[in-house]
Amino acid sequence: MATQNTRGLARLMMAPSVILLLVWMIVPLSMTLWFSFQNYNLLNPANVSFAGLFNYRFFYTDPAFFQSVWNTLMIVGGVLLITVVGGTLIALLIDQPIFGQGIVRILVISPFFVMPPVAALVWKNMIMHPGYGVLADINRLLGLQPVDWFAQYPLLAIIIIVAWQWLPFATLILLTALQSLDSEQKEAAEMDGANVLNRFIYLTLPHLARAITVVILIQTIFLLGVYAEILVTTNGGPGYASTNLVFLIYRTALLGYDVGGASAGGIIAIILANIVAIFLMRAVGRNLDR
Amino acid sequence: MARAVTTRHKIIATAAAWAVALVIFFPILYTLITSIKTEPEAIAGFNLIPSFTFENYVTVQTQRDYIKPFMNSVILSVGSTILALVIGIPSAWAMAFSPTKRTKDVLMWMLSTKMMPAVAVLVPIYLMFRDFGLLDTRIGLTIMLTLINLPIVIWMLYTYFREIPGEILEAARMDGAGLWQEIVYVLTPMAVPGIASTLLLNIILAWNESFWTIRLTTTSAAPLTAFIASFSSPQGLFWAKLSAASTMAIAPILIMGWFSQKQLVRGLTFGAVK
Amino acid sequence: MGSITLSRVSKSFGEAKVIPSIDLEIQDGEFVVFVGPSGCGKSTLLRLIAGLEDVSGGQILIDGKDVTQKAPAQRGLAMVFQSYALYPHMSVRNNIAFPLKMAKVDKSLIDKKVSDAAGILNLTDYLERRPSQLSGGQRQRVAIGRAIVREPSAFLFDEPLSNLDAALRGTMRLEISELHNQLKTTMIYVTHDQIEAMTMADKIVVLNRGNIEQVGSPLELYSRPRNLFVAGFIGSPRMNLIEGEFARSKGAKTVGIRPEHFALSHESGLWSGTVTVAEHLGSDTFLHVNVDGIGQINARCDGEFEARHGDRIYLTPNETKLHRFDEQGLAI
Numbered sequence: 050m051a052t053q054n055t056r057g058l059a060r061l062m063m064a065p066s067v068i069l070l071l072v073w074m075i076v077p078l079s080m081t082l083w084f085s086f087q088n089y090n091l092l093n094p095a096n097v098s099f100a101g102l103f104n105y106r107f108f109y110t111d112p113a114f115f116q117s118v119w120n121t122l123m124i125v126g127g128v129l130l131i132t133v134v135g136g137t138l139i140a141l142l143i144d145q146p147i148f149g150q151g152i153v154r155i156l157v158i159s160p161f162f163v164m165p166p167v168a169a170l171v172w173k174n175m176i177m178h179p180g181y182g183v184l185a186d187i188n189r190l191l192g193l194q195p196v197d198w199f200a201q202y203p204l205l206a207i208i209i210i211v212a213w214q215w216l217p218f219a220t221l222i223l224l225t226a227l228q229s230l231d232s233e234q235k236e237a238a239e240m241d242g243a244n245v246l247n248r249f250i251y252l253t254l255p256h257l258a259r260a261i262t263v264v265i266l267i268q269t270i271f272l273l274g275v276y277a278e279i280l281v282t283t284n285g286g287p288g289y290a291s292t293n294l295v296f297l298i299y300r301t302a303l304l305g306y307d308v309g310g311a312s313a314g315g316i317i318a319i320i321l322a323n324i325v326a327i328f329l330m331r332a333v334g335r336n337l338d339r
Numbered sequence: 340m341a342r343a344v345t346t347r348h349k350i351i352a353t354a355a356a357w358a359v360a361l362v363i364f365f366p367i368l369y370t371l372i373t374s375i376k377t378e379p380e381a382i383a384g385f386n387l388i389p390s391f392t393f394e395n396y397v398t399v400q401t402q403r404d405y406i407k408p409f410m411n412s413v414i415l416s417v418g419s420t421i422l423a424l425v426i427g428i429p430s431a432w433a434m435a436f437s438p439t440k441r442t443k444d445v446l447m448w449m450l451s452t453k454m455m456p457a458v459a460v461l462v463p464i465y466l467m468f469r470d471f472g473l474l475d476t477r478i479g480l481t482i483m484l485t486l487i488n489l490p491i492v493i494w495m496l497y498t499y500f501r502e503i504p505g506e507i508l509e510a511a512r513m514d515g516a517g518l519w520q521e522i523v524y525v526l527t528p529m530a531v532p533g534i535a536s537t538l539l540l541n542i543i544l545a546w547n548e549s550f551w552t553i554r555l556t557t558t559s560a561a562p563l564t565a566f567i568a569s570f571s572s573p574q575g576l577f578w579a580k581l582s583a584a585s586t587m588a589i590a591p592i593l594i595m596g597w598f599s600q601k602q603l604v605r606g607l608t609f610g611a612v613k
Numbered sequence: 614m615g616s617i618t619l620s621r622v623s624k625s626f627g628e629a630k631v632i633p634s635i636d637l638e639i640q641d642g643e644f645v646v647f648v649g650p651s652g653c654g655k656s657t658l659l660r661l662i663a664g665l666e667d668v669s670g671g672q673i674l675i676d677g678k679d680v681t682q683k684a685p686a687q688r689g690l691a692m693v694f695q696s697y698a699l700y701p702h703m704s705v706r707n708n709i710a711f712p713l714k715m716a717k718v719d720k721s722l723i724d725k726k727v728s729d730a731a732g733i734l735n736l737t738d739y740l741e742r743r744p745s746q747l748s749g750g751q752r753q754r755v756a757i758g759r760a761i762v763r764e765p766s767a768f769l770f771d772e773p774l775s776n777l778d779a780a781l782r783g784t785m786r787l788e789i790s791e792l793h794n795q796l797k798t799t800m801i802y803v804t805h806d807q808i809e810a811m812t813m814a815d816k817i818v819v820l821n822r823g824n825i826e827q828v829g830s831p832l833e834l835y836s837r838p839r840n841l842f843v844a845g846f847i848g849s850p851r852m853n854l855i856e857g858e859f860a861r862s863k864g865a866k867t868v869g870i871r872p873e874h875f876a877l878s879h880e881s882g883l884w885s886g887t888v889t890v891a892e893h894l895g896s897d898t899f900l901h902v903n904v905d906g907i908g909q910i911n912a913r914c915d916g917e918f919e920a921r922h923g924d925r926i927y928l929t930p931n932e933t934k935l936h937r938f939d940e941q942g943l944a945i
Contacts, residue, residue, distance in 0.1 A: 056437060058433075058437075059433035059434075059436075059437035060433070062429035062430060062432060062433035063429070063430045063433045063434065063445075065426050065429070065430070066426050066427060066429075066430040066449070066489060066493060067430070067445065067449075069426065069486065069489065070448075070449055070452050070486070070489060070490070073452065073486045074452050074455070076463070077460035077463040077464055077467075078455070078459070078460060080460075080462075080463035080466075080467075081459055081460055081462060081463055084462060084463070139359055142352065142355055142356050142359060143356055145348075145349075145352035145356065146348070146349050146352065147349065147352045147353040147356045147357075148349070148353045149353070149357070150356075152360075153356050153357060153360045154600070155597045156360035156361065156363065156364040157359070157360050157363050157364070158596065158597070158600060159363075159364055159367055159593055159596070159597075160363060160364075160366070160367070161596065161603075162543060162547070162589065162592045162593045162595070162596035163367065163547075163589045163592075163593070164546065164547040164549060164563065164564050164567070164588060164589060164592070165547065165549040165564070166549060166553075166564050166565075166567040166568040166571075167370075167567050167585045167588055167589055168366075169571075170567060170570065170571065170581065170585065171366050171367075171369075171370050171585065172366065173571075174578055174581070175366065175369055175370065175373065175578075175582075176366060176369075180382075181382045181383075181384060181578075183369070183385055186384060186385040213363070213366070216363065217363075218603075218607070221600060221603060221604060222604060222608055225604050260608075263608050264608075267607055267608060270453075270454050273456055274456055274457055274458065274550065276458070276549065276550050276553075277549035277550065277553060277564070277568060280553070280568060280571065281567075281568050281571040282571070284571075294458070295456070295457075295458040298458045298459075298461065299458065299461065299554075302461055302462050302465070303461075303465070303554070308462050308466070311461065311462050312462050312463075314458075315456075315458060315459035315460065315461065315462065316459065318456045318458055318459050319455065319456060319459045322454070322455075322456050326454070
């Protein structure tokens, strides 16, 4: 199909999506950049003036900003830790000869398809609720005081909820990778005298390294943008204890009506995302090249 | 040592796997159970046996007009998926069957647009939507959902189209098929499964999208994500009803998800894991 | 009806000149085999004839008419692909009927031709099945059936047997040869397997790096190879090639002797050496001998001849069957 005619036709077929995505990339981003240098508050829309780096300095000096960046990194790191370790273990378990593997897979994969508001509310009201939540009941059974998760450990609670949602994704990816490990390799290792643990360390884990890398990269992209779970449970509180960068910017924009500030925050969010991406790519990039 | 897997091994593994699976699934299961309890039952404490009443499902509709956000979810996810396919199929087609040296770069660029943090463009998008009268409209939200999922749609279609063996198209050409006949009789039937898989995954992703659907809607276009999110403040005796609403909100996608595991791996790992 | 002429045909992919210039005549009804090592351009040449690739230079004539610019479907040829390229979503019947459907042939005529083709190929019981439900050999036959119904001027086969196991390959080789006898249509067959070439061809074209080394009947190529390449390529096991003193004494740079052209003896002979490996096939035995002053020689003897590793053995090459090659590798 590679003749002169089709080259022109191909470009025509690609045009709509390329143009659309180009516009989608450039227009809003340049507007954000522009706004970030403006004094622009929606409560006073007529009064717009050039603000230089004021918005950025404001963010930089705001203690809530550093707290939110820290919380963002905690959420990403915490969820990654739980999902990668948990996902590997569960994948290993499901890969065993078990009865009803199909149903086990379906049960394990379900949380991923639950929309975040529902997931958050279920955890908030049914499980973590200090009054009638399941964990409270268990605590009372053990003679302990029920934990008020969202008051005492708000960030941890968010991490648990988000990890619950993403554990299936990691498990599924790792299980798929696990099942692609050539069984002949395992047999060869066994002939070479490797026991179960050795086979895991020297064969399985290196094979999984690539899949783990992919899981980490993909999840990080989505985890940097956790939003609904915070909105529906803690609203970022108490104080800023569970506010991540996304939530801080949201509050600045739509609760504080500060367009300039929120835009500066947005640019910072992009920079942060790129830094994390570069760091990740360098740290785990070699795994992808294999 | 016996080579065959011992039954003991199988039983222990099965027990452990089922235990883990049930713990993970428990929140969903308990929501389902609570949805068929009465309200007093729902907060009476941990109880796995409901009274099997469906009153909550009825009340949710009559008291809160559950149908409207449900229909919005359907329209938004199906609508944005169809729009994404209409734009994406020709793109993926051109990239798969007339590739150039730059094709891979264009693809990577498209995927990178998905990695932009949504919140960075919250302000301009919100203001633009407000100024163009798109806030709280189904059209506006459909466009948003199409834009953010377009990269994944194109990517998935591209990988499926590339799997169609070139030799079969050459055979069709040798058999006398013109371009149009090649497309209609050979290419399209072989592409349909891939398109269906992409459609399935995209409906799931659009249905569950929880940033723009909440921030750009208020009442008329709010889908289930926004609807459920509006119940975030505790209001006492309402938990059974909320469980019913939640069950209905997640049930279709849950079931679709059970059948789309392979598509999930393909679509969201960008081919890095097979 | 099915004569094909290639006149100064050349093909380049970008900078790489894959086929410099080829002239070839194929007579109507011939079974021609293109053979050569990987990358020699045989598949490319086939695809140029088919029209799936455009020539960079030269002309292709079918029955005297210039088809160089014509699309594949208009050349009146049919191709059987290495991977069979069956339409997975169509039944066997619809696969075979497809070319007729494209030619807008009348439905009743299509049914008749499909049943005829299915009859010839023993596919009648499988007409309603999908390709995924067929074995490798059956799929091969469906691919051939699809080609037959087009009633082409020539059939093009692109390494059709490489995906089959050894036993099946032997059977299909016979079937294709019988098909040729039955239909008497020109067939161009590409393979890297010189045994397929020797057993099936009327004419063999030996290709190496885009150039024709030699064209001739199997026996011609076997007994009168034009150069070192053909001498070493045709014939299994390989011809023995000897340089050095012995070659010079015969007035050549290299001398070739086929394994079967030695007389072997335990007592005396022109050469003597030690057996390194003895391969007993039952009907024949191949002895790998380290001949003093000559090197490693592979000699064939009757299966009854006794020889073992380490034995001292005497070989006498048949003088009338020597092949002599000069400095450029051409036969003298």
